[in-house]
Amino acid sequence: MFMFTGFAMMFCPGMATLFLTSGHIDFEVQLVGSLVWRPWRMLGCVYVLPGIIALILLLFMPESPKFLFMIGDTHKGLKVVEWISMKNTGRPLTPEQIVQLHSFQNFAQVKRQKSDQHILRAMVSDAMPLFRKPYLGNLISACLVMFISGMITNGLGIWYTAMRNRANMRRGDKSGMSLCQILFVPDLGLILEPEKDLEVICNDDFKGFNDSFVMGALNVLMYNLCWLLLCKVPRRWIFIVSILITSTSGCLLVFVLTSWLQLVTCILLLGLPGVVLSLLGGALLEDVPTYLRAKAMCICLMWARCGAVVGTITTGMFIHHYCAQYLLLISIMPLVAACFESYLPFRF
Template sequence: MSVATLDDAMLLTGFGIYNVVHMLMCGVILMGMIMQSLALGYVMPAAQCDLDLTLQQRGWLAAIPFLAIILTSYMWGYFADTRGRRPVMLSSMLLSVLFTILTSFSPNLLIFAVLYFIASVFMSGSSAVVYTYLGEFNSLRHRDKMVAFGSSFVGIGTVVLPGISWLILPMDFNIPMGFITYRPWRLLMMLCALPYAVGAILLTLAPESPKFLNAVGRQDECLEVVKKIYGNNQWILKQTFPVKTLVVENQEGKTTKQSHIKATLMSMREQTTPLFRAPLLPWTFLTCFVQFGIFATTNGFYVWFPTILNSLVSNNGTELRICDVLDMQYSNNTMDQCDDTISTKTFEHSIYIGLVFSSMYIFVGIIVDLVGKKPILATILLITGLCGIGAHLVPDTRAGVVMFAIFQMCGACIGLITSVTVELFPTKHRAMAVCLSMMIGRVGSMIGSSIIGIFLQTNCGFSFYLFGGILIVNAMFCLVLPGKKKAVKSSSTDIASSRDSVASHGNESTTNDNNENLPK
């Protein structure tokens, strides 16, 4: 009977239609996540009259989804590591869609904030787990590429969101419903939940992660999933898969179902403590710090992006810096009359920038196998950081907008650094590590969106210096990451060695997954 480790078995499945379809499903989920997270950037300017929003209220309202994710990502990571990736994602996504729909019917600011907070709590259930779920269905050779391609749907979401906003917000309808007047921004809120609903439907047809099944001792179920991947990729019967038994991984620290709160908290501590001890501590710090900088910059500025772009497109002159235009607007704005109109050029330019954003994700996905994650991360973060500083310094509005757009491209590194996290941490702590780094990233989003809103009025230039500088420091940190693995240089070498391993493995146990890439 042929025996192999899960990693060897996954290499034998090859690469094909199953991997692509699974990536597309996870991509739809990621698109729904980014659209719900950033929808307020377009909803708030259109809803400010109905909800009586001040500029300060818009600032803290924009931070609500990030706050919800910060408070609950840790919990979702624990459940994903102990209960499974798929059930956590499915239940949280369905509830997020439900509460987003309810949010669109909010009669006032307080109810809107509470319902949107609850919707964001459930949205966080899949926001970090989906990266782990995507990565664990691919072999080591193709994992980076597929995570990068799946992450490109985040960029696609930044195209779809202004596209839908452009289609919906200019509509002129007011439908009295007693407690509210139904206007276009409410319809936009509902439509932004549509990708999540589609993703939830598709997820009902998908299996649990083979990595999770293997880690918790469900080897038979794991093998069936691997056989299914093999059969679909190779277009042959899954029964022909050469591996008949999977090696049992070290399950020390596996959590059983607990009914008491104390036992659950102790289990969470056991799952988390290794992340803050050697040899994992340096990687925990690095991944969290880099995610903090990227999220603070790309999400922090994007929340205010429609407001900034709306000011710039209405400026007739070009011999001005971005901050000069914003200073002029705020100094001339008396706030005596509520204006919830958005220039159509704002939507148009947002789509163009979103297309460039998506192209960056796809480009990264194409070259990541050839170049490796470390040089890509360091190069993109350095260039975008310099462009962030340059966007403030260049004395031309159009050139400033171009550099500002490049500044936002740092978001293309989110999927890459998440892929790094998936590789650096062992299976039983992987989802927790990803959720922790994403949670810290959301802290950056919340802090970034809040202080950028303040600085745009008080010290505009400092916000560009601060976040541009953070990205440059992040680039330096990425230089200490492990280099590209020689073991996955060519598929022929991988598959040949895997077949040899199947023949000779016997009943050996493996510790590669737990020790790989640990600091010495």
């Protein structure tokens, strides 16, 4: 499931290249008043289309049968399992399988009391078991790791295309320059004596999104490599190695002077925290009972999104004037996440 993030990373720049490159698609249609239908508006609709398709597909998907059994809705749970059996094997459930499902339902059902509480109070009451032993320590650790991973892979990552595009568009000799120098040291060209009123203007053109395609392809590769390693390597070791590579890549990004090394270290810095997010999600689902899993994942992903917001804002505020220092600080954050690794429910 997480692997398809990589495909989205290729889909978005692919559509942008198709719609925004002059000569491919260029039109203007007057709609209402001053509203004009242009390629970039159509591009926004294309970006929304996968979400609409996903929403329609979800409307036809049944609820988790395990969840239905745990809340005591045996009839609906059996219907869903019957539907799954027909889809997968073409055969209905056997009487023996139905007996086994009834036994599982009797064992797994959680006694829930209906009440007339306010909806918010009911939500808090249902989630309270997560904030007690034995789940509290795991939940806090998972939220902290999710926050840091979201801050890097989504917060700093949202600037990836702009930074790579700006680096590729810089003219002149870039050899011997770090990424921060390429991005923020002005290129004065043939000016011999810069005047005091010289103002370097912002260039919002784009040379292409080739680096974004590389980012998406390597993300798909990293996720598949991660899943293959799970067959032979303990999940905890994959987590630790990913964290260490992320931190090392961030530090190297400040100092490497070769363009392709800058690209690889930047992708590893931004991509591997996404792999950590997927590993952590799987571990959390194993440790939390079914009826609490959705709440636990929502709480953790909420902190991941908060991290993305914080990372986006801080990057915009500090990377221009403190580029090297900011990247080094970001590189230390995965090591902070690794400190909470022993509290996480990774099973060998």
